[in-house]
Amino acid sequence: MSRLVVVSNRIALPEEGKASAGGLAVGILDALKSTGGVWFGWDGEISEIGEEEELVNTQEHDGITYASFGLNQNDYDLYYLQFSNAVIWPAFHYRLDLVQYQREAWEGYCSVNRLLAERLQPMLKPDDILWIHDYHLLPFAAELRKLGVNNPIGFFLHIPFPTPEIFNALPPHDALLTMLCQYDLLGFQTENDRLAFLDSVSQVTQIESRAAKQHRAFDNDFATEVYPIGIEPDSIKEMASGPLPPKMAAMKRDLGDIKNIIACERLDYSKGLPERFLAYESLLENYPQHRSNIRYTQIAPTSRGDVQAYQDIRHQLETEAGRINGKYGTLGWTPLYYLNQHFDRRLLMKIFRLTDVALITPLRDGMNLVAKEYVAAQNPDDPGVLVLSRFAGAANELTSALIVNPYDRDDVAAALDKALTMPREERVARYNDMMAVLRRNDIANWRKTFLKDLQALSSPHGNEGNDPVKDRPELA
Known part of the structure; x- marks a missing residue:
């Protein structure tokens, strides 16, 4: 079975496991325990600019490799505070009045996603399956593709996706949509969120539907589906x-x-x-x-x-x-x-x-x-x-x-x-x-369904002459 690599903004290190035993951590840990794999994410530490940083700190626990990294103060400010939480979060929650867009923050957001992709790439194996989580990492697949990573990459958005009138008001909306379409599978909480994403894409470029919930846009093939997250x-x-x-x-x-x-x-x-x-x-x-x-x-x-x-x-x-x-x-x-x-x-x-x-x-x-x-x-x-x-x-x-x-x-x-x-x-x-x-619809069903669909999307990404969607089973 392919190894699972999970990427999220924050990582629940083993010593933090009890405090993080709800929500996302439960689904991720269950998935990793059943397949073995890697959980890659920020450890919550912020260093001073110029301090020497450990690129990636790894530790093994119960068959899971926890790979964590720190951020310097500048990266934290631009990527986390100024773009993730002052642009994406308010916009995706329909509060354009609270959006504080700065081009420097957008560039910092992309730069940190690029940095994380560069740190993860050497750890990847050819048959790994990648599952990326939430709004901090919208550009992550695009950065991995630039590095030549052809593994299947899935993305799950835990927050709403806004209607085109909201999303396309963001200055970098076209770049964000192009990046999102480089995921193989995009998962959403509700059908409204899924349709809002597709509507946003259709207002920027031509989107072709190859089959039910399988699409092509920006010269990329991808699938969309609804996976309402549950509990235990x-x-x-x-x-x-x-x-x-x-x-x-x-x-x-x-x-x-x-x-x-x-x-x-x-x-x-x-x-x-x-x-x-x-x-x-x-x-x-x-x-x-x-x-x-x-x-x-x-x-x-x-x-x-x-x-x-x-x-x-x-x-x-x-x-x-x-x-x-x-x-x-x-x-x-x-x-x-x-x-x-x-x-x-x-x-x-x-x-x-x-x-x-x-x-x-x-x-x-x-x-x-x-x-x-x-x-x-x-x-x-x-x-x-x-x-x-x-x-x-x-x-x-x-x-x-x-x-x-x-x-x-x-x-x-x-x-x-x-x-x-x-x-x-x-x-x-x-x-x-x-x-x-x-x-x-418990959390076990959520992660099993998503990973089953992602594993079905096994064609290499972006190979010339191949249609990655052609042989994919239709997602239910």
């Missing part, structure tokens, strides 16, 4: 079950009959947190019977704290939380708890199990695994209710959640009222429907 529902259930830590048990006793609304995500403008606070305020205003009988806890640990947009949203949330509590709170009741801190994953799953409603209303999200984790953490006999934004990728699968428009605060408030008063029989039925989906 049984693992989540195990973490959520069992005895509570003493402090949590005491808190549960103190709350008594008060119903809990929970929300948890990193602090980011794509998550719709200010809009969510206002929707909760509408619930308190329009459904006064819930006052003193509910509590909303928002967990939002800081991310990218050195980016101004994130500093602004943190200040906004602190202000709104204080205003809402001042307006509706009483001496014996605080309606909203805003916690700007990180919680251990196992503890968080137990918190999910204890809460009556999850309020997950991003303005735009590739998938949102927290929504899936909340469902999997529930007590099957007495589950909570998921209120979910229609703009999260998970809404395409979790159709038994209460689907809302996060821009409509009254719509969200009405859904919260319904969730808080929903009969147990209906809650159980909705939970069972969603658990069936989570088990069918």
